[in-house]
Amino acid sequence: MRDVTEYAKFFLKKGLDSEPNTFDGNMKLQKLLFFANFINYAENEKLLFSEKMCAFENGTVIEEVRQKYKNDYNSFKQDAMRFDPDFSQQEYEILNKTIDIFGNLNARELSKLNHEFNFWQKRYQASTNENGYFNKKLSEITTEDFDLEVDKIRQVLKIRQENQQDNQVTELVNGVTFFYDPNEIDVDKIMPQLDFFSMNEADEESYIVSLDDGNLVIM
Incomplete structure (x- = not known):
């Protein structure tokens, strides 16, 4: 299983953070990684990467990537532009499906879609107490959470497939x-x-x- 930063570099190299070196650019990158992981789980019954996914206020976040983008964007972007991926066909298919379905949406739209999953709300509420203290451990999204709502992603993938021309x-x-x-x-x-x-x-x-x-x- 690859390090999540390889997939992040793939998205960055294609300019898919849309608003580079901004809060929204970081947010969109997080959501693309989240959906890629979920799509792979829905189609292949395994995660694309193993790094922890946490329920933050604006949706699911992979903290290692969020911090790297926030604190060292220029170096991260330069690494991405030099990145020469050696992904498998299956990995490319998952990444391209993610881009095809979600790539044209902005950060706020992706955040709203992320909020449609009950497990995000459950984990976010559990991790935030009345004093506003955030417990990262309680915010972690698991494969058990994915199992509860994987049919939502499968339905999105089904609609995408049906919209493609039958003879192609x-x-x-x-x-x-x-x-x-x-x-x-x-x-x-x-x-x-x-x-x-x-x-x-x-x-x-x-x-x-x-x-x-x-x-x-x-x-």
């Missing part, structure tokens, strides 16, 4: 997902173009591939 399949190349119609395209024949595009030109996580008068179109 996907090919993952260097961490980039390409959607195509196998009745139209022989993916083996265009693999060199997909490999070059994913390594040199792609700035999104997914693309639709089609043919226009015999010419390859990637959009």
Whole structure:
């Protein structure tokens, strides 16, 4: 199991904190990590990373990443830009699904979605006493918490799948997902173009591939 900072660097390298070096940028990064972990648990019945997730006021937080982003952003960002991930296909699929579903939402929207899980409210309330003292140990979210509401994430994933065109399949190349119609395209024949595009030109996580008068179109 990888260190959570590797996934954080992946998101940072893609600029997904949206408002760099801000409180909201940090908050969005936290939520993307939380949802990636939950999606992996829903699909593969295991966590993506083992670092503790804690219920804070604005949602779930991985404290190691929050502190690193808050206190040493420039170094963290530089490390992220140099980062060359060697993720498995399964890891890329989870990260890209997370980005596809949640990447365009801002920090406040993601925080609101995080608050929809009962386990967040339970852990946050248990960890905060009447004097405002925060007990981090009592705030920890567990796989037992995930088990209680994993169907919510599975429903989101089901809707995403249903919204994709029925006649399309996907090919993952260097961490980039390409959607195509196998009745139209022989993916083996265009693999060199997909490999070059994913390594040199792609700035999104997914693309639709089609043919226009015999010419390859990637959009």
